[in-house]
Amino acid sequence: MKLLRKTVYHISRLVLAAVFIYAGVVKANDVVDFAGQIANYQILPYAWNYLIASILPYLELLCGILLLLNMRIRPAVLVLFVLNIIFMLALSSAIIRGLDIDCGCFKPGAANPTSPLTALWRDVGLLVLLVATWVLRDLRHPMEAD
Amino acid sequence: MNSLFLSPSMRRIFLEVLILCVLSATVGLSLNFKLIFRVFSGKSVAPAVSNSAETSEGTIVAADAIDAFPIPIELVDLDELLSAGALLIDARSFHSYQQEHLAGALSLPFADFANQIEKFKQLIPVDQTLITYCSGYGCPDSFDLGVRLIQEGYLDVLVYEGGLPEWKDAGRALEGANQ
Incomplete structure (x- = not known):
């Protein structure tokens, strides 16, 4: 049982690391296009799209590297959990408003754009992996009681 | 108080989250400051x-x-x-x-x-x-x-x-x- 938990923890951690390092690198590589993808959601004022597009890829990249190195796992997971919730709210908003846009989750201007609904389901999967990583990490290093 | 959010571990995690955010913002804004400046100056x-x-x-x-x-x-x-x-x-x-x-x-x-x-x-x-x-x-x-x-x-x-x-x-x- 202990081996199973350890295996699930490491698989979750490495999958999340791969996903967020990839997402961070491709977005950081083309900040202007990523800003355009954020702007397509029509949520933020014009200039703020560029501000978020300049910072977000490095947050994803940094958290992905920490997950890969198995360091500061819980802070990294917490950041990605909050980001994922924000992504899901933005995607839900796009679906409700009937926006036909690329989710902007990975490579900006990709040949096969991902619809907001598909991206939402993918984010649910990532959320499950994040919770699993948090919980299993917690079991390995239980928090001290006050 | 045994609140989860007030435990030293959670306080440390939130502090580290803050550090991650500040570090990412510093790197992102440093690498893209010309772009941000152009956009915010219209x-x-x-x-x-x-x-x-x-x-x-x-x-x-x-x-x-x-x-x-x-x-x-x-x-x-x-x-x-x-x-x-x-x-x-x-x-x-x-x-x-x-x-x-x-x-x-x-x-x-x-x-x-x-x-x-x-x-x-x-x-x-x-x-x-x-x-x-x-x-x-x-x-x-x-x-x-x-x-x-x-x-x-x-x-x-x-x-x-x-x-x-x-x-x-x-x-x-x-x-x-x-x-």
């Missing part, structure tokens, strides 16, 4: 403009040398500009224009710019305010077309970055075969 980011371009007279003009960036505008700015007589210019292909375009727009495909600019200049005076657009934020043709129009002598060229997708989403009027 200048175009001109994502895909080539360093030089050939005018209709065959002269190679360096884009950097004449600071030829069209000014970006948003959907909310359009009404005032259009009622003041600004002209919408569709930078997409003529086929896409025929299918659907913003109401009142003229077609000047960026891909066919060299062949069409002379005719365009005969029809449209250089002091006419022009607003270029294409297929939304990921599309560079409206920027590139704006740069070429400035190089051809047009004095007031703006670019509507939201383009056709944002216009449609806002429920604005369209024209074309699909309407």
